Amino acid sequence: MVIPVVSALFLAALFRPLCMENGECNYLDLWWFMGIPFGIHRMFFWIIPKGYDIGSTVGILFINVLVGGVIGGIVLVWRLLVAAVYLVKAAAAVIRWTVKKMAGKPCRA
Secondary structure (H helix, E strand, O other): OHHHHHHHHHHHHHHHHHHEEOOEEOHHHHHHHHHHHHHHHHHHHOOOOOOOOHHHHHHHHHHHHHHHHHHHHHHHHHHHHHHHHHHHHHHHHHHHHHHHHHHHOOOOO
């Protein structure tokens, strides 16, 4: 649960200066940049540049990075949602356990 949240905060702090335009943050670019590490293993899954000239190869590599960033952004959002659900479940379990323990003991005044 801690690893996705800490990695998202680290990536946001790392890439936020790259996404600043006129003093405002472009959150779509930030989401895309933060998704690249989470989707990096899927980047070359779509199109492998073979037998192209340098311009086409660079274009295909850019498309691969773009697709990997979008897929990674979706994976990042999914992992953060799973971490939030896990946190809520853990808090509910602790509350249930505490109430169960307190219900079995008499109150002392």
